[in-house]
Amino acid sequence: MFELQVINFIGLALNIYSYLIIGYVLLSWFPNARESFIGQFLGKIVEPYIGIFRRFIPPIGGVLDLSPIIALLALNFVRMGLIAVVGFLFGMG
Template identity: 65%
Template sequence: MNSLIEGYIRTLIDIYQYVIIAYVLLSWLPSARDSFIGEMLGKLCEPYLGVFRRFIPPIGGMIDISPIVALIALRFVGEGIIAVVRFIIP
């Protein structure tokens, strides 16, 4: 039971990480964020990435490293949730 829950949590974290990576890669293509997929990914990613963009300004005015920090934080939060699950469900 415990490993099943851990597997679901890890899978959800992995999927969301891929969604964030796809959204960041779309920023490199002109007008790709205006497409249906770009708008859908924006609705999924912007609320989460916006938290980090408030605190991390772009480097040199152009390079946004907030998605990198967001991915690292997402991994830490996921591992924290798994640790709590392991503690609650022996």
């Protein structure tokens, strides 16, 4: 039972972080939205993670930034990996 709670918590936490990344990306569509309180708050939470990918993936044509998409894919792989590890540790898989 405890292992299911751990797996659910990991999944929920990483889902919430994914939604924060998506929200931050959507703010880029609106002028000055990232300078708002919500934009700055999301930036402080999301930018350190997305910045890792921006170092290796420059924007295409100087405009199209694919790093959030790659960051979301990586986060999904991390989620699946952590759930597999927890399942293995608790003998579920």
